[in-house]
Amino acid sequence: EAQVTQNPRYLITVTGKKLTVTCSQNMNHEYMSWYRQDPGLGLRQIYYSMNVEVTDKGDVPEGYKVSRKEKRNFPLILESPSPNQTSLYFCASSALPDRGGAQPQHFGDGTRLSIL
């Protein structure tokens, strides 16, 4: 079954304690992305990756890091989390965008982060 798997699904932590949210996909997709969703703001893209070792900033990259060492994995790292990073986070993957534009993205079930 085609899947994007995020872990953990829920996390409550404290300011400044480094955390990593993992994301893995089994569809051999080149494109992977992280979004945060906040009430009234829709989804905002944090980072995306076009392939292994190729990452780029989305609209809200501040305070986040990513890495793409393997094609299937795209972890999101919060080195020093702050309360304003409390949000619902989604990982997504798709085939590589072509001249026709972006491809349909498959989403994980989300990770709800609360930073106190």
Place this chain on the structure above:
Amino acid sequence: SQQGEEDPQALSIQEGENATMNCSYKTSINNLQWYRQNSGRGLVHLILIRSNEREKHSGRLRVTLDTSKKSSSLLITASRAADTASYFCATAPNTGGFKTIFGAGTRLFVKA
């Protein structure tokens, strides 16, 4: 700022009625996509329309795209209670890079 803006923010209709949601965007695009999200779950892709297409159908869904007005609409015909969800448009601007920009979404409530 958000590339896609959905309108209305919320919509409540009776089962069997049609639901229309609109999306406006700011820059030129290659395609526009619509997604659905059930109550805090991951988004599910519904339909993709390319910039050289004006209308596309998929089951009870009909999407139109007007690139001159930079707008799109999603029509759900004969709505069902199970259509209750949030609906988002997503665009990939033609400005270099491969960002995806989502609008704030329309919350649809279909009453049985």
